[in-house]
Amino acid sequence: MNLVLFGPPGAGKGTQSKLLTEKRSLPQLSTGDMLRAAIEAGTPLGLACKALMAKGELVSDETVISIIAERYDQPDCKNGAVFDGFPRTVPQAEALDKMLAERGRKIDLVLELKVDDAALLARVESRIKAGGVLRSDDTPDTLRHRLQVYYLNTAPLIGFYKAQGKLKTLDGMAAIPEVTRQIDAALDGVAAKA
Numbered sequence: 001m002n003l004v005l006f007g008p009p010g011a012g013k014g015t016q017s018k019l020l021t022e023k024r025s026l027p028q029l030s031t032g033d034m035l036r037a038a039i040e041a042g043t044p045l046g047l048a049c050k051a052l053m054a055k056g057e058l059v060s061d062e063t064v065i066s067i068i069a070e071r072y073d074q075p076d077c078k079n080g081a082v083f084d085g086f087p088r089t090v091p092q093a094e095a096l097d098k099m100l101a102e103r104g105r106k107i108d109l110v111l112e113l114k115v116d117d118a119a120l121l122a123r124v125e126s127r128i129k130a131g132g133v134l135r136s137d138d139t140p141d142t143l144r145h146r147l148q149v150y151y152l153n154t155a156p157l158i159g160f161y162k163a164q165g166k167l168k169t170l171d172g173m174a175a176i177p178e179v180t181r182q183i184d185a186a187l188d189g190v191a192a193k194a
């Protein structure tokens with residue numbers, strides 16, 4: 001099964017992807033994690049993306065499409081994967097469909113975590129007050145910018161996947177176990193249809 005977890009930054013995609021990985025043995029393919037690992041390792045790719053990521057800008061479509069294709073061809077993706085933070089633009093979604101079609105696969109379901117922007121900003125502010133470990137892009141100003149980037153570039157994917165009949169919208173503001181329950185119910189629906 002190939003799933004896309006979709007939603008604005010801070011919606012809980014990473015948390016839910018990790019839970020899905022544990023329960024369904026589907027690897028989490030997070031382009032954000034892959035790019036952060038490249039920065040950490042000091043690779044040319046990491047160096048090229050570092051400043052854009054710190055500002056909350058998207059890196060190029062070609063960059064993420066090629067790292068996803070390489071990662072998807074690893075043996076642990078033989079039963080599918082959970083795409084987390086990818087695709088983020090219509091060209092990325094088109095490239096993903098093409099990549100999967102070339103491998104005789106497809107996206108089965110896109111789970112949109114719907115959240116309230118003001119609540120997301122309040123969460124970042126409370127993480128800062130609590131003195132938690134923050135990512136360099138985890139500040140109120142950067143989050144505001146990342147939300148703008150999301151609405152401009154990524155939100156059009158809602159229509160893209162709705163037109164394909166693959167979109168399922170969930171309440172991302174619910175408590176983590178409740179979101180997990182909603183995801184499980186959606187996945188059971190797909191399994192029942194298959």
Ligand code: AMP
Pocket residue numbers: 009031032033035052053054056057058059060061064084085086087088092137146
């Ligand atoms: P994330 O961890 O998914 O929030 O991603 C962190 C940052 O990595 C984003 O703000 C972008 O700068 C970059 N990034 C991650 N995934 C993508 C993607 N699919 N397309 C473009 N940029 C991405």
